[in-house]
Amino acid sequence: MQELLYLVHRIPFPPDKGDKIRSYHLLKHLSRHYRVHLGTFIDDEKDWSHLPKVKDLCGETCFVNLSPKAARLRSLGGLFLQQPLTLPYYRDRSLQAWVNSVLETRSVRNILVFSSGMAQYVSHAGPARRVIDFVDIDSDKWMQYAATKSWPMDWIYRRESRLLLSYEKRVAREFDAATFVSEAEADLFKRLAPEVATKVTYFNNGVDADYFSPQNIYPNPYATGTDTLVFTGAMDYWANVDAVDWFARSIFSAIRVHLPNVEFHIVGARPAARVMALSALPGITVTGSVPDIRPYLAHASLAVAPLRIARGIQNKVLEAMAMAKIVIASPQAMEGICAVSGQELLVADNEDDFAHQIITLLQSKSRRTMGRAARARVLKDYSWEKGLARVEALLSQPQVISADEARPHVLQNHFKSAGDAA
Template identity: 25%
Template sequence: MRILFVSSIIPYPPVRGDKLRIYNIIKQFNRYHELKIISFVKNEEEKRNAKNFKKAGYNLTTVNLPRITGIFNLFRMVINKDPLQVSFHYSKKMASIIQQETRQNNYDIVYFHLFTVAQYCRSVKNPYSIKVFDMTDATALYLQRYLEIIRNPIKKFFVKFELARIRLYEHIIKIFDVTYVCSMVDLNYLRTRIPLINIRHFTNGVDTDYFQVEKQTYKKHRIIFVGSLPYYPNTDAVLFFAKEVFPKIKISFPDAEFYIIGSNPPEEVKSLASESIFVTGFVEDIKKEYLVSEVNVAPIRFGAGIQNKIIESLSLGIPTVSSKLAVESFDEEIKKFIFTAETADEYANMVSKIFNNSSIRDSMMIECIRLIKEKMTWEKLVNTENIYLESLVEERKKTKLNNKID
């Protein structure tokens, strides 16, 4: 098949959730099909990332979208009802390139990644191309949950304003042949709001070529949190754990250490650094950080989708303590290997339980590793959707042939 990918982000390096997902999907599809990727670049760092992505052998075309242009685009919100993030990513050049590509090339599939580029589905000029929308998360569900914890009235007003626009804009799903989300919770939420749409559960996976279990001596009482820290649910989780949970753990385990690992930590996270709290920023080998830790934590209090930090840690057999919200998207047979908590006391008790029982890691997590490899590898997940999309393409080809005959 010939597939055109359109994304608002450069899928490289795969260092955060949205990049990680599209990078691995492209990587797997590239093994079987002819691919072209079109993406925005917004700054010099993204331009360097684009060059490295091209060097890796991918056919990439970029469209410049400087921050000042995106901000200027927000004035469009005065005359239309598009959400802020959709208006920011408006580009005549992007629309023109997609029109030209789909007019001149016979793409079987045009795959739009993320909510911000769904607007360009109207630029596809080949009526027989299958239009795919990888929404990943239900954005409205994310903002709805965010509203529940906001205390600042001004921020609350603007989030409500954006949420109202997103709920209207979500109906763009109806234009696509298939929409993907990575969580059954998100899928059910969208089906309730927008009936009669073709939406499929395409969960996130793990790259088992990289995340292979190795014999590694872990450090007792070492706790790890992994995540992109500009993403506010991660910042909130880290602040909650460091300020409300970790002091309780230190009472029983004074040598406990908490490692916060993720790119671009904001000042409020950097300020947490102490003799026992380490804010590392980006690290080259995230697998090593997991393996030398005794416990992984994911105290996410709002958000949507599925947590890569949990999939990765489970694939390596690292016990994880998480909020119930963060594990709601996992299969029941995998959920039983994740320890859940809600209050600061519950988190402290669960971490202490793991500290006091080495058999959890040594025996219980072995079965979990097997299950992740069986059900959640990127190769397996993408192959399932590859078969499905090939069937849609074949049906569309039959339709095209019948139209010619008629």
């Protein structure tokens, strides 16, 4: 079996949030075709319990503890090195040493890097074919963040956007191929970096349609006789926090004027203080972590995705569609999702539009047709098998390797070239 090095910025398990869903399905697919050597960080203490599950899919492994607080302090070194702060945030000597050892001692001919921050570990990887899954254009996300902040954070975020885009372009030039989460995301990067357009492609996230099936029987977590709106997602993620805060304060309150018994449930782990504060508002429940989100989707009247900051594909939208739920989404949440507005879901452009569409739907009580169409779209276009076949094709492309390249390579020490800032 061929050997492959897989570098991920966060342990790819459990698949309970956007990046982990994608990185886990990649790992599961790769493990069927390669002996996968995995290097990754763990930034949540609870995730250490999942090591046996991950190791079962891998050959050699390296798990490095990442304290978000310490990483944020370390990333400030990038301010003095004219680097994006992302690089020192994910820089670790022990992981670099492990990568060097794997490349020196194993017959690695393929490297898959998940997210731009991990590309620094294989900047000099000899003859191995390198593919990076950028997933999203992170530099653009930082520019969106900057628009919501005041000085000095807006300056820091604009700086990060500018320097990270330059780094993303450099990685795309040096690697053999680059993938994104959607055709729209890939097309945007091609416009930003036309010199690497021929290397850029995409593969969609998939949905396990059997797991997210409306045919299964789920217990009802809601009070009997209520109309319930639901939002699902990791509730410590900035974009999700902004979305539910905006929806709760600017949209849901207007809906309650017309429909005083409607409820809004925010379902997801690690709710930030700003999210927890919303539970004090009438009709709003913040659940925190739940063992299974499917009952909350199955018994909800509608799913909402009011994101104002977004990149790539929103798994929360696809999962709700797979459950045959009508989703009312912002244009940002719809980016990258191929679905017909008005037939398979609904798009709301502003606060009034959100409130009007939700009130109309709840009063009509006729929602089955659109829900069935939503699930049909997921079944047609969003299977993991279809997307991961693209990755396999990229990795299996033949390479011409010279005699010099075929000799063992020692990876150059990245930390010296980067100002020894670990």
